Amino acid sequence: xxxxxxxxxxxxxxxxxxxxxxxxxxxxxxxxxxxxxxxxxxxxxxxxxxxxxxxxxxxxxxxxxxxxxxxxxxxxxxxxxxxxxxxxxxxxxxxxxxxxxxxxxxxxxxxxxxxxxxxxxxxxxxxxxxxxxxxxxxxxxxxxxxxxxxxxxxxxxxxxxxxxxxxxxxxxxxxxxxxxxxxxxxxxxxxxxxxxxxxxxxxxxxxxxxxxxxxxxxxxxxxxxxxxxxxxxxxxxxxxxxxxxxxxxxxxxxxxxxxxxxxxxxxxxxxxxxxxxxxxxxxxxxxxxxxxxxxxxxxxxxxxxxxxxxxxxxxxxxxxxxxxxxxxxxxxxxxxxxxxxxxxxxxxxxxxx
Amino acid sequence: xxxxxxxxxxxxxxxxxxxxxxxxxxxxxxxxxxxxxxxxxxxxxxxxxxxxxxxxxxxxxxxxxxxxxxxxxxxxxxxxxxxxxxxxxxxxxxxxxxxxxxxxxxxxxxxxxxxxxxxxxxxxxxxxxxxxxxxxxxxxxxxxxxxxxxxxxxxxxxxxxxxxxxxxxxxxxxxxxxxxxxxxxxxxxxxxxxxxxxxxxxxxxxxxxxxxxxxxxxxxxxxxxxxxxxxxxxxxxxxxxxxxxxxxxxxxxxxxxxxxxxxxxxxxxxxxxxxxxxxxxxxxxxxxxxxxxxxxxxxxxxxxxxxxxxxxxxxxxxxxxxxxxxxxxxxxxxxxxxxxxxxxxxxxxxxxxxxxxxxxxxxxxxxxxxxxxxxxxxxxxxxxxxxxxxxxxxxxxxxxxxxxxxxxxxxxxxxxxxxxxxxxxxxxxxxxxxxxxxxxxxxxxxxxxxxxxxxxxxxxxxxxxxxxxxxxxxxxxxxxxxxxxxxxxxxxxxxxxxxxxxxxxxxxxxxxxxxxxxxxxxxxxxxxxxxxxxxxxxxxxxxxxxxxxxxxxxxxxxxxxxxxxxxxxxxxxxxxxxxxxxxxxxxxxxxxxxxxxxxxxxxxxx
Numbered sequence: 001x002x003x004x005x006x007x008x009x010x011x012x013x014x015x016x017x018x019x020x021x022x023x024x025x026x027x028x029x030x031x032x033x034x035x036x037x038x039x040x041x042x043x044x045x046x047x048x049x050x051x052x053x054x055x056x057x058x059x060x061x062x063x064x065x066x067x068x069x070x071x072x073x074x075x076x077x078x079x080x081x082x083x084x085x086x087x088x089x090x091x092x093x094x095x096x097x098x099x100x101x102x103x104x105x106x107x108x109x110x111x112x113x114x115x116x117x118x119x120x121x122x123x124x125x126x127x128x129x130x131x132x133x134x135x136x137x138x139x140x141x142x143x144x145x146x147x148x149x150x151x152x153x154x155x156x157x158x159x160x161x162x163x164x165x166x167x168x169x170x171x172x173x174x175x176x177x178x179x180x181x182x183x184x185x186x187x188x189x190x191x192x193x194x195x196x197x198x199x200x201x202x203x204x205x206x207x208x209x210x211x212x213x214x215x216x217x218x219x220x221x222x223x224x225x226x227x228x229x230x231x232x233x234x235x236x237x238x239x240x241x242x243x244x245x246x247x248x249x250x251x252x253x254x255x256x257x258x259x260x261x262x263x264x265x266x267x268x269x270x271x272x273x274x275x276x277x278x279x280x281x282x283x284x285x286x287x288x289x290x291x292x293x294x295x296x297x298x299x300x301x302x303x304x305x306x307x308x309x310x311x312x313x314x315x316x317x318x319x320x321x322x323x324x325x326x327x328x329x330x331x332x333x334x335x336x337x338x339x340x341x342x343x344x345x346x347x348x349x350x351x352x353x
Numbered sequence: 354x355x356x357x358x359x360x361x362x363x364x365x366x367x368x369x370x371x372x373x374x375x376x377x378x379x380x381x382x383x384x385x386x387x388x389x390x391x392x393x394x395x396x397x398x399x400x401x402x403x404x405x406x407x408x409x410x411x412x413x414x415x416x417x418x419x420x421x422x423x424x425x426x427x428x429x430x431x432x433x434x435x436x437x438x439x440x441x442x443x444x445x446x447x448x449x450x451x452x453x454x455x456x457x458x459x460x461x462x463x464x465x466x467x468x469x470x471x472x473x474x475x476x477x478x479x480x481x482x483x484x485x486x487x488x489x490x491x492x493x494x495x496x497x498x499x500x501x502x503x504x505x506x507x508x509x510x511x512x513x514x515x516x517x518x519x520x521x522x523x524x525x526x527x528x529x530x531x532x533x534x535x536x537x538x539x540x541x542x543x544x545x546x547x548x549x550x551x552x553x554x555x556x557x558x559x560x561x562x563x564x565x566x567x568x569x570x571x572x573x574x575x576x577x578x579x580x581x582x583x584x585x586x587x588x589x590x591x592x593x594x595x596x597x598x599x600x601x602x603x604x605x606x607x608x609x610x611x612x613x614x615x616x617x618x619x620x621x622x623x624x625x626x627x628x629x630x631x632x633x634x635x636x637x638x639x640x641x642x643x644x645x646x647x648x649x650x651x652x653x654x655x656x657x658x659x660x661x662x663x664x665x666x667x668x669x670x671x672x673x674x675x676x677x678x679x680x681x682x683x684x685x686x687x688x689x690x691x692x693x694x695x696x697x698x699x700x701x702x703x704x705x706x707x708x709x710x711x712x713x714x715x716x717x718x719x720x721x722x723x724x725x726x727x728x729x730x731x732x733x734x735x736x737x738x739x740x741x742x743x744x745x746x747x748x749x750x751x752x753x754x755x756x757x758x759x760x761x762x763x764x765x766x767x768x769x770x771x772x773x774x775x776x777x778x779x780x781x782x783x784x785x786x787x788x789x790x791x792x793x794x795x796x797x798x799x800x801x802x803x804x805x806x807x808x809x810x811x812x813x814x815x816x817x818x819x820x821x822x823x824x825x826x827x828x829x830x831x832x833x834x835x836x837x838x839x840x841x842x843x844x845x846x847x848x849x850x851x852x853x854x855x856x857x858x859x860x861x862x863x864x865x866x867x868x869x870x871x872x873x874x875x876x877x878x879x880x881x882x883x884x885x886x887x888x889x890x891x892x893x894x895x896x897x898x899x900x901x902x903x904x905x906x907x908x909x910x911x912x913x914x915x916x917x918x919x920x921x922x923x924x925x926x927x928x929x930x931x932x933x934x935x936x937x938x939x940x941x942x943x944x945x946x947x948x949x950x951x952x953x954x955x956x957x958x959x
Binding site for chain 2: 006010014015017018020021022024025026040041044045047048051055058059062066069070071079082085086089092093096097100101103104105107108111112113117118119120121122123124125128129132133136137140143144146147148149150151152154155170171190191193195201232235236237238240242244245247248249250251253254255256257258259277279280281283285286287288289290291292293294295296298
């Protein structure tokens with residue numbers, strides 16, 4: 001009932017406002033339409049100027065309030081180039097933004113209709129058109145050039161000394177697999193997945209799997225200053241590995257394998273000091289809508305020194321051992337010297353080259 | 354007159370005859386149903402699209418209010434939501450499932466039902482015959498069908514809001530596998546089936562309309578109305594229709610494959626999936642294929658939404674500056690450029706899907722190329738108002754606002770179109786801010802400008818301009834207050850489509866800002882209701898139009914009677930002698946020359 005009363009009240013208020021608006025128009029007509037029109041025109045022109053000035057103030061105020069909440073400096077080497085490029089683009093677009101908006105509002109005010117003014121018949125001018133076709137074209141060419149240089153850099157083959165880690169998304173958490181001592185990720189097959197004892201569908205016939213470590217709490221441990229290559233997959237729907245602090249993002253698509261690599265440059269501990277936030281943590285956000293728990297699909301990246309990493313890894317039990325309590329220590333023998341590489345049996349493996 | 358032969362509906366010929374010389378027969382006035390409901394009159398159909406679009410816009414905006422309440426105040430409950438949403442907001446707290454359903458429907462409704470059907474459906478129908486000197490569309494019957502397919506699509510989409518498992522909830526892009534698998538999400542059940550059926554009907558509606566617009570524009574222009582004498586609104590609506598005709602069928606095929614995957618066990622989009630505790634038999638499909646098919650429409654769709662606004666803004670800016678549009682030909686060429694490039698940039702939505710980086714680089718280049726014709730348009734608009742004689746009618750303010758928003762939103766596209774920057778900004782609030790400004794709000798501004806400008810032609814009355822000014826300033830300020838700070842959230846990496854950010858160390862410090870944005874969004878919502886009331890009350894109570902050409906416009910629609918009959922002109926169709934932007938002294942104290950005015954001796958045509 002109260003709902004109806006509220007709606008009725010809202011309707012009533014609108015009708016009253018409408019009647020007032022209408023009355024003011026009729027009153028204007030009585031006072032002389034032309035005169036009122038001229039007054040309104042002048043008032044609106046001033047309002048536009050005020051709007052512009054308040055807008056500038058708002059932009060400044062907004063910046064002041066929010067700048068402290070932005071991400072800290074890039075935690076990856078590649079991200080530093082990103083930030084540089086971002087700033088260049090911001091400056092170019094910022095200049096255009098302020099120039100064109102200022103012209104728009106200035107012209108609106110300067111050329112407002114007055115009784116005396118007549119407009120200037122100016123239908124076209126080829127010189128002007130050529131100027132403002134070529135100038136943006138050149139500016140775009142520069143931005144494309146910077147962009148493609150960075151793009152090919154980050155999408156190039158990961159350096160040979162990269163740490164390889166597999167990140168698999170599922171509704172609604174991240175499963176992280178480390179290759180273990182042999183440095184090789186074993187084969188997996190989605191038909192072998194079993195939530196109780198084989199979350200990633202590892203193929204136990206493949207010996208490379210027996211020393212693989214799976215972290216189910218979404219913790220991605222990486223080593224500072226050593227490139228890390230993520231082999232990304234999904235068990236069910238499309239997810240996305242979003243690493244805002246490293247300025248990186250890549251979809252996790254069922255049926256195909258994607259990759260992404262970067263070089264962390266600041267450990268989590270150092271970043272706590274830089275940000276002054278003792279709770280600071282690098283987060284992995286799912287950036288592709290994946291269902292009702294999408295917003296809670298959180299992982300973390302722990303950037304460590306080599307020593308810390310080794311210490312952590314030594315404490316981890318292989319997934320094979322953890323699900324086969326009776327299993328003898330896995331025989332990680334001859335495969336130890338293989339170069340870091342990933343094997344998947346995906347039907348189509350589309351990887352970023 | 355060839356046009357009269359084409360108009361052969363049961364009611365139409367009578368109306369024309371009845372208006373020209375009345376014989377006193379009672380049956381001359383068609384029955385209410387044929388005149389206002391199953392009408393074949395392009396003007397009525399245009400109004401039908403407009404009013405349906407307004408109703409959808411209210412629903413779509415209301416949804417955004419609901420989910421903004423959740424985003425702004427995740428710890429509070431709003432019992433009023435339970436009244437609207439029942440079980441989905443038990444105790445006044447939105448469930449995550451329905452949160453996702455709401456954002457999905459918000460996107461679907463506003464992109465397709467409001468800014469496609471409601472915008473180009475309205476103005477293409479209303480303006481093409483009136484501005485080109487045509488009695489009605491090439492096929493009035495098909496035109497009527499176009500509306501009724503849209504209406505049926507609307508009804509089905511509306512029903513989907515009430516099914517037990519809720520409406521589609523996979524985002525307006527409905528990417529499979531999420532949208533294909535009932536096990537993956539509640540919204541991928543019956544709601545998704547209804548969504549697909551509704552959208553398929555929508556595509557049919559859009560094609561029937563589009564084919565009609567194109568054939569009318571190409572074949573039926575009045576004598577003297579060469580293509581280069583058409584107003585820019587018509588050029589824009591023409592390319593809008595071309596975009597729709599060429600890209601909607603691709604979306605349709607994408608939907609058909611999705612329907613097959615959902616219901617008939619095919620594997621077009623599905624491969625190697627373990628969901629709901631079991632491995633599915635699908636192998637070999639590609640989830641990315643859907644994205645290619647979707648964005649092959651999805652990107653041109655952005656321009657389907659934008660171009661009508663560009664056309665309307667050009668028209669309104671010239672009219673209210675009392676000055677010809679600057680660079681008429683450059684405007685047409687840039688429209689052609691935008692239309693062509695619109696088909697070649699779709700994969701910029703997919704830079705992070707793992708597609709070939711080389712392919713990505715091509716799309717970067719083509720995407721940033723769009724900045725060139727867009728810049729040309731902006732500079733031409735600025736030069737149009739330069740040294741004009743500016744009349745700040747409500748529609749003029751909306752047109753100026755359109756230009757301002759188009760600049761702001763267009764510039765952020767330069768960030769997103771560059772793949773090296775997109776790898777961080779993709780699917781963050783930066784994207785939300787970008788597309789809401791450039792294709793959401795600014796398309797709405799184009800639409801508002803058009804409504805305020807042509808309302809007198811539609812209903813023979815004016816809208817109240819005091820309310821119009823209030824509506825404009827609240828909306829304009831609100832748009833910037835809502836979306837400007839969102840850029841910051843996006844640069845900070847805050848992902849879109851999150852129900853709650855409080856568990857995230859990196860994003861929870863934006864809580865205060867989210868609350869602020871929500872409050873502004875609610876205020877802006879009520880300002881739009883002000884517009885709705887103004888619109889509907891003015892149809893019946895607005896100040897009456899007393900002159901044929903209230904805005905002093907040279908174009909043909911203002912040569913029809915104040916309340917045009919079906920067939921538009923009571924006598925002969927006017928002949929056109931000049932271009933539509935002849936804002937110069939006509940020698941009788943007017944500052945414009947009608948298109949129907951023959952050239953004076955020695956006067957050069959444009």
